Amino acid sequence: MIAGLLERLRHGDRNALARLLSITARGEQLADIQSALAIPCEPSPVRGRSPSRVVAFTGSGGVGKSTLIGKLINLVRNLGRKVAVLACDPQSPLSGGALLGDRFRMGSSTDDGVFIRSLAAQTGHGAIADHLDVMIRLLETFGFDAIFLETVGAGQGDVEVRNLADVVVLMLQPESGDDVQWEKAGILECADVIVVHKSDMPTAEQTAAQVRAALDLSMGRSVPVLRVSTKANQGHAELWQAIEALPLRRRPASxxxxxxxxxxxxxxxxxxxxxxxxxxxxxxxxxxxxxxxxxxxxxxxxxxxxx
Ligand SMILES: Nc1nc2c(ncn2[C@@H]2O[C@H](COP(=O)(O)OP(=O)(O)OP(=O)(O)O)[C@@H](O)[C@H]2O)c(=O)[nH]1
Ligand SMILES: [Mg+2]
Known part of the structure; x- marks a missing residue:
């Protein structure tokens, strides 16, 4: 059954993709799915394609991850790319992730180039849903150019997400009181791009300056710090540019x-x-x-x- 579903997925069948993701989320037949994924397919519409770019968006609850991702979906679609989102929700698959789906559906309901799935993150396992690596491989095999992960920032989970994503975007917001936390938890070190979101708020520049100062103190590498406001529709093109400028970190699965x-x-x-x-x-x-x-x-x- 798995081989048949994967064959259909490789030929662009969204129902097969949805079923395989559900089977994976339940932790069933993982060995079958992984072995089928490991076998190179013949012939494959995916062949010769450049690899998917996996981008994780992490940050405290309410920082605006879903809203920002909704906006970036439109931007990436306008560039002609296909995009999938896996939203990890710490409590239930019905709140954050579903909300993202609702928001996006409001804009464009019949777009075949977009796929959104919300997942319940397992407690005691960072902010990451189980078997996320296999799900990413399924989306990659389907042929999405960009794969976005929404994860609630939780220190350890951020470290885990770094192994799964090519690019980690850490989102902060002005006046959140998060500043002490992120310095302590070493969260900044996991980020490839830092977004000060809701930059329509008056103290955004101050927050950005604090982040830059903390980065200068703690690390030798330069990390872009960008102000973005989804409400005021500002900064998304610059953010996408910064993401695309970074190399793909993940190696093809061996x-x-x-x-x-x-x-x-x-x-x-x-x-x-x-x-x-x-x-x-x-x-x-x-x-x-x-x-x-x-x-x-x-x-x-x-x-x-x-x-
Ligand atoms: N001022 C301002 N508010 C925003 C902006 N973007 C989003 N918000 C608001 O921030 C709140 C939280 O947005 P979400 O996108 O649900 O945040 P989230 O990080 O996905 O939240 P969780 O999924 O619960 O972790 C909503 O009330 C949004 O309307 C922005 O650019 N500026
Ligand atoms: Mg959300």
Whole structure:
């Protein structure tokens, strides 16, 4: 079934894409999906295309991520590119992400070059929805030129998102009281572009100056700090230019790495099937009592999962 769906996805079937994303979001048949993605397709309408640009927009709740993304969708569409959005929502898929969909739908409801999906982020897993890497690969395979991720900034989650995205756009707003937080959490270090959003507010320039000063103090690299107001319709072209000027950070997924991920999934499945195993229980107890070292317990566990 997965191979069939992927074949349809590769030929531009949006229903197949939607179904595969849902299956992935539920964590089902991941090994099948990953192995099917790893097999080069023949013939493929995607071949010869330049790789997708994955851009993460991160920042506190209410900073205006969805509104800004809605605006950028229009800008990117006007350049003739196809764009997909994965909006990670920490609470429920019905608030932030759906709101973004609503906003965009208000503008243009029948555009085939746009795809928006909201995802529930898992608690205890940063601000990132599970299996986001596989979802990005699915959207890439479909042929989107730009893939936007909306994630609520949460320190650790930002670090994770950096591994998935080519470009991380950190959004701040004037008078948010966020300034102490971002300096402490090292969040600035994860950003490739910093947006002071809602720059229609009077203290925006002051905030931008503070950010520039903090950057000068903490890092040697130069990070663009841009003022953008979606309300006043200012700064979006400059933002997109800054994003496009950055190199694509992600390397094409290596087949060896995909295979390794599948091996890990298989081992996890075996482990879950053996939770009640007496041998395993004995090993865990001995380790807890300090009778076997951690290194040796790990070796024994790996060997016991070999078949
Ligand atoms: N003043 C001003 N307000 C804005 C601007 N852009 C968005 N807003 C307002 O900011 C509020 C939050 O916007 P959202 O786009 O929902 O913010 P978000 O970061 O996606 O929020 P979450 O998804 O809840 O994390 C809304 O009330 C917007 O109308 C702007 O450029 N200027
Ligand atoms: Mg939002």
């Amino acid at each position: 087949a060896a790495l995909l295979l390794f991920q599948m091996a890990v999934d298989t081992l996890r499945q075996r482990f879950e099937n053996r939770q009640q195993d007496a041998e395993l229980r004995k090993l865990v107890e001995a380790w807890q009592r300090g009778e076997v070292s951690t290194a040796s317990a790990v070796e024994t566990l790996v060997r016991s999962l070999e078949s």
